[in-house]
Amino acid sequence: MSCLVLLRLHIVEPHKALFPLSCFLSWRALGSVSISRSLRESYRLLQLPDDGASGPAEVKEAYLHMAKLFHPDSGAPTADAALFSRIEEAYRAVLAHLARQKSASQNTKHMQEEEEEDKVKGHAPQHRHYLSFEGVGSGTPSQRERQYTQFRVDRATDQVLEYRRKEMEKAAADEGAMITRDARLRSKQIKITQAVERLVEDLILESMARGDFQNLGGTGKPLNKFDYNPYMDPMTHNLNRILIDNGYQPEWIVAQKEIRETIEKMRTGLQEVRARLGESMRHSEALQWKEHCAAFADELVKLNKKVDHFNLIVPLMSRQMVHFSLKREVEKIQKTDQMLRQENERERERRRKEEMKTARTSQHTRQGLITWIQNLFKREKQKT
DSSP states (O other), X not given: OHHHHHHHHHHSOXXXXXXXXXXXXXXXXXXXXXXXXXXXXXXXXTTOOTTSOOOHHHHHXXXXXXXXXXXXXXXXXXXXXXXHHHHXXXXXXXXXXXXXXXXXXXXXXXXXXXXXXHHHHHHSOGGGGGGSGGGOXXXXXXXXXXHHHHHHHHXXXXXXXXXXXXXXXXXXXXXXXXXXXXXXXXXXXXXXXXXXXXXXXXXXXXXXXXXXXXXXXXXXXXXXTTOSOTTSOHHHHHHHHHHHHTTOOOHHHHHHHHHHHHHHHHHXXXXXXXXXXXXXXXXXXXXXXXXXXXXXXXXXXXXXXXXXXXXXXXXXXXXXXXXXXXXXXXXXXXHHHHHHHXXXXXXXXXXXXXHXXXXXXXXXXXXXXXXXXXXXXXXXXXXX
């Protein structure tokens, strides 16, 4: 069966084997046949041999040499604009000829490689086709080629990931070494500092033993210079004190105070409006309440712009403020109004009960007084 396959490969489409040979012969003929008369004239103008053996570098060098001699702006006594124009055209023609030769040679080489590959595939046994693509994939050659391409992509990805993992491990090891070195340096500095402190303490104790500190001014008096905060820098404290004494406040503090005062004033005004309306509002009262809520919403938009400005200038993220919500503010005001009305109702109920209790007490007192007077008159009548 393999013999039949080989016979078919040789018989079918014989032009595939003849075409590369014809291209090769045409290219050889192109290289061996003498060049045209115009191209020969171009080589002559560039002072190059007309056998076509000159390379692009030699052609360029010859063109630069001729340009120095005949370019109109070169300042040479041999400058000639017409002759330089012809030299430039000859340079372009020679470069185009070299480019065509190079393209023809590359095409011929590619065709020869394809011819050799077809010969190898045609004469090789069928099972040898599967020795390519590193034995990856199954199916037709085109399918196996696509599978092999995907395999190479996956392998390259794995190699990149492995390289990154090694680099990260190396960086971690270097960082660990730096941390260890820094720890040793800090330990050394601590030891040196402790040694210096012990030396200073020993010198102070020796000076005290000799009595060097007995004649100091202010002996026995308390040190009240930094009694406000012994851990604060004196320079910082003095600067803050000067700023506070002169009425200076940072911009963000002033803005925060203004925002708080404004929202409290707006809440109080809307709360007073709600208190003037009935608990169950009539139609006219409901319209009035909507008008005040709309005005409150406009003021709230302006206040939220101030909040945005405050958030831009505040130095700490924890000090930033959120926008005020109209719905939340109105619900809070209504809830507060309801609580106040309930509290007022309880207060009125308490007062009514106290008044009733006071009235009963006074009534009992009057009745007792009348009874006592009556008893007193009875006893006086009995005595008489």
